[in-house]
Amino acid sequence: MTTTAASPAPAPSPAPASASAERTVLRTWVWHAVCVVIGLVLLYPVLWLLTASFKSGEEVISNLSPIPKVFTPGNYSQAVDGVSGLSLWRLFGNSLLVSFGTVVGNVLSCSLAAYAFARLRFRGRGLYFALMIGTLMLPAHLMLIPQYVIFQELGMVGTYLPLILPKFLATEAFFVFLVVQFIRSLPAELDQAAAIDGCGPYRTFWHVIMPLLKPAIVTTTIFSFIWSWNDFFSQVIYLVEPQTYTLQLGLRMFVDMDGSAMFGPMFAMSVLTLVPVLLFFLAFQRLLVEGVQTTGLKG
Amino acid sequence: MSQATAPPRPMPPPSGALPAAQRPGRRRRSQALPGHVFLTPWLIGTLGLTLGPMVISLYLSFTDYDLFSRPRWVGLANYRYMLEDDRFLTSAGVTLKYALIGTPLKLAAALGVALLLNRARRGVGVYRAAFYAPSLLGASVSVALVWRALFATDGATDRSLQFFGVHVGGFTDNPDYALYPLVLLTVWQFGAPMVVFLAGLKQIPKDLYESAALDGAGRVRTFFSITLPMLSPVLFFNLVLEIIHSFQAFTPAFVISGGTGGPSDSTLLYSLYLYQQAFASFHMGYASAMAWVLLAVIALITYAVFRSARLWVFYAQEDAS
Numbered sequence: 369m370t371t372t373a374a375s376p377a378p379a380p381s382p383a384p385a386s387a388s389a390e391r392t393v394l395r396t397w398v399w400h401a402v403c404v405v406i407g408l409v410l411l412y413p414v415l416w417l418l419t420a421s422f423k424s425g426e427e428v429i430s431n432l433s434p435i436p437k438v439f440t441p442g443n444y445s446q447a448v449d450g451v452s453g454l455s456l457w458r459l460f461g462n463s464l465l466v467s468f469g470t471v472v473g474n475v476l477s478c479s480l481a482a483y484a485f486a487r488l489r490f491r492g493r494g495l496y497f498a499l500m501i502g503t504l505m506l507p508a509h510l511m512l513i514p515q516y517v518i519f520q521e522l523g524m525v526g527t528y529l530p531l532i533l534p535k536f537l538a539t540e541a542f543f544v545f546l547v548v549q550f551i552r553s554l555p556a557e558l559d560q561a562a563a564i565d566g567c568g569p570y571r572t573f574w575h576v577i578m579p580l581l582k583p584a585i586v587t588t589t590i591f592s593f594i595w596s597w598n599d600f601f602s603q604v605i606y607l608v609e610p611q612t613y614t615l616q617l618g619l620r621m622f623v624d625m626d627g628s629a630m631f632g633p634m635f636a637m638s639v640l641t642l643v644p645v646l647l648f649f650l651a652f653q654r655l656l657v658e659g660v661q662t663t664g665l666k667g
Numbered sequence: 668m669s670q671a672t673a674p675p676r677p678m679p680p681p682s683g684a685l686p687a688a689q690r691p692g693r694r695r696r697s698q699a700l701p702g703h704v705f706l707t708p709w710l711i712g713t714l715g716l717t718l719g720p721m722v723i724s725l726y727l728s729f730t731d732y733d734l735f736s737r738p739r740w741v742g743l744a745n746y747r748y749m750l751e752d753d754r755f756l757t758s759a760g761v762t763l764k765y766a767l768i769g770t771p772l773k774l775a776a777a778l779g780v781a782l783l784l785n786r787a788r789r790g791v792g793v794y795r796a797a798f799y800a801p802s803l804l805g806a807s808v809s810v811a812l813v814w815r816a817l818f819a820t821d822g823a824t825d826r827s828l829q830f831f832g833v834h835v836g837g838f839t840d841n842p843d844y845a846l847y848p849l850v851l852l853t854v855w856q857f858g859a860p861m862v863v864f865l866a867g868l869k870q871i872p873k874d875l876y877e878s879a880a881l882d883g884a885g886r887v888r889t890f891f892s893i894t895l896p897m898l899s900p901v902l903f904f905n906l907v908l909e910i911i912h913s914f915q916a917f918t919p920a921f922v923i924s925g926g927t928g929g930p931s932d933s934t935l936l937y938s939l940y941l942y943q944q945a946f947a948s949f950h951m952g953y954a955s956a957m958a959w960v961l962l963a964v965i966a967l968i969t970y971a972v973f974r975s976a977r978l979w980v981f982y983a984q985e986d987a988s
Contacts, residue, residue, distance in 0.1 A: 499713060
């Protein structure tokens with residue numbers, strides 16, 4: 369590998385200036401070439417998906433060339449018609465509903481909890497905080513079955529409530545932690561100034577902290593959206609009526625069908641399913657990467 | 668920890684110019700009421716959806732429960748049955764293999780590419796974003812479907828290998844190879860640990876490299892004597908996180924094998940088998956026991972990594988903890 373260790377300083381070489389400059393240029397080009405190759409390898413599956421969505425069913429598997437022999441944009445109109453009588457718009461709307469509820473729930477409940485953890489002083493806070501950190505690493509499997517039983521007793525299985533309600537109860541400790549870290553980085557003088565102006569904790573939260581939380585809220589929003597949009601595990605467990613199916617569950621219905629005839633529409637729908645994720649990514653990629661850096665959140 | 672010494676709500680007359688926090692002898696009043704108000708959703712969630720369910724789950728793991736009739740106490744039978752359950756042992760083995768192959772490859776790729784990107788050059792941001800993208804897509808059903816097609820018989824991988832004279836058929840149809848596409852899928856998502864490594868690399872003081880260069884250390888030497896030790900806390904963090912993640916992988920295995928974990932249970936990851944036991948066979952008690960074993964295994968491995976950390980994780984003097 370041609371990786372130099374992190375030092376950006378040029379190697380102190382005794383070579384004449386012009387030759388070393390030439391070498392630097394060459395190195396930069398090699399570096400770009402390596403990066404582009406890695407990028408192409410990584411993006412290959414995505415490009416494959418894009419081209420497959422324009423191929424006919426038989427061609428998807430057999431034709432290795434990225435260019436379709438028979439250009440089949442009809443895949444997309446078939447995808448919009450949907451699968452097993454469920455239109456794409458219905459699946460899309462259902463997914464959007466789940467993700468929207470998740471985002472609102474996470475943003476509200478996690479910033480409320482984070483403010484208490486980061487700024488308020490009271491007995492038990494340390495214990496609560498330790499508890500919150502403890503749940504960070506807890507595998508969801510542990511709570512899975514009792515939660516299912518609880519939601520069944522409440523008559524909520526088959527509705528979106530088991531997917532959305534927990535988010536309003538700050539169950540995603542990752543986001544609580546993220547916002548706590550962010551609030552701690554805000555100067556405490558702000559709170560003190562607000563207090564001197566007569567603000568209690570509620571007004572301080574709403575008028576001082578909340579407006580400053582924007583970056584943390586954006587990060588929470590993006591991750592909440594993408595995770596809930598891609599979520600499959602809880603949706604496959606809690607959504608039973610086809611009318612309530614989301615895009616992920618709709619896509620999975622293709623799998624149960626035999627034969628390659630449906631491959632084209634299936635991959636067209638896959639592309640359409642990824643579009644919102646990619647849009648979010650392109651719009652916020654810098655914030656996303658920074659969010660991962662500061663908290664170690666996983667994508 | 669930052670100070671949260673906001674004065675109590677009833678405004679005291681601003682007699683002194685000193686900020687409240689600095690005023691000597693000031694009584695700090697507890698903010699118990701607002702504290703609990705702000706924490707109410709979290710408290711309900713933690714009690715009702717985390718701690719409560721954990722207790723119930725522990726109880727259920729000692730019962731025979733099918734969701735429809737009352738749980739029947741069976742003592743340790745569920746745990747004992749695991750040792751005789753061939754599919755359980757298979758799924759544990761498959762998961763271990765998946766974690767043991769996938770995690771080191773993923774972290775190696777993450778570290779290698781992080782080193783490559785750790786320089787101030789134009790285009791770094793674009794590459795970093797592009798390499799991170801798979802981490803956002805990898806969990807989706809769409810990508811799992813792509814993998815399924817790429818590794819099917821006569822699919823892209825099969826044909827490319829045939830071109831080189833290797834005839835293995837579709838990976839996903841062959842019990843000996845079916846796990847490897849899943850491993851590849853997790854390695855493909857190395858962007859997330861890479862970004863964490865990049866953040867760690869930025870923290871390493873530049874003067875260390877300067878003195879190493881003065882001492883005539885080469886690149887390899889510099890990497891092993893400076894970069895790797897200084898990065899070891901980050902490596903440790905990534906390692907723990909990746910191990911935990913690999914025990915919880917579900918969607919790709921589910922989609923690629925059509926929910927079966929096949930062929931011949933070769934992709935029966937732990938989460939998938941737990942799901943089958945719970946929601947296909949309605950062995951809720953057994954599945955609960957499996958969840959507790961999973962927790963125990965994760966805790967044990969994390970503990971082992973923590974213990975070994977003393978040997979290989981290096982904390983610089985100033986931020987020793």
